[in-house]
Amino acid sequence: MAPELQDRTRRTRPRSGTAAAIGRSLDIYYRDAARTERMDRLNAAFVPKGGLAFDIGAHVGDRTASFRRLGARVVALEPQPRIFRALRLIHGKAPDVMLCPEAAGAQPGEIDMHVNAQNPTVSTASPELIAAAQSAPGWEGQVWDTTIRVPATTLDHLIAQHGTPDFIKIDVEGHELEVLKGLTIPVAALSFEFTTIQRDIAQACIDHLSALGPYEFNLSLGEDHTLRTQDWTTAAQLKAILTNLPHAANSGDIYARLLWRVSVLT
Secondary structure: OOOOHHHHHHOOOOOOOHHHHHHHHHHHHHOOHHHHHHHHHHHOOOOOOOOEEEEEOOOOOHHHHHHHHOOOEEEEEOOOHHHHHHHHHHHOOOOOEEEEOOEEOOOOEEEEEEEOOOOHHHOEOOHHHHHHHOOOOOOOOOOOOEEEEEEEEOHHHHHHHHOOOOEEEEOOOOOHHHHHHOOOOOOOEEEEEEEOOOHHHHHHHHHHHHHHOOEEEEEEEOOOOOOOOOOOEOHHHHHHHHHHOOHHHOEEEEEEEEHHHHHHHO
């Protein structure tokens, strides 16, 4: 859940620890009414009332909250123990939410999670993201100070347990391709986060999805929760858009939807 450059820079100042960082996340992701309205409007294009959504990398659960407001059931994964406790306090009693204290990956088992205690929104299972961030403008001061071993599942396994989702949201800080490798069947629609310091990961994710089925693509930047192109693009077109994005764009979400799904709905 990479924040915009100005937010990321602001959060590099010394803080009092993970509890304060969780409080900042709650402020950023729950108290901006305009952002919440944009998020719900965009999610409504993919998540029907009575549908099922997977929230992979749920953090403090703002997307889970959005899916619930739309009347959907939610399976939410969050592997960081302290963040999971906050997620459970917010959504733990909801009958339409299944909370799972685990990560997603290419195969079930366990993976190493590199925790940024001062800024847990960028905790990651990807050593490559940490390496890319070391010399990247806008990522100054980020420190991954703890490594923990966490349980991992796959999207295929979640589908076997809970059913095929209408929408999968993936926000896992550079680990997106590994999560998608655990999906071997096409789903109607999904989104995954990208950063401009790892464009190659995003482009590999597009290739993986294209191998699963006939997808078309769009993207949203930062916390806009607004699709950037009026017409959905091909994989090749979106990869070109990603290549030409300025570094200052920093991060966003790529959306993919199956073409056969679009033709049925229209």
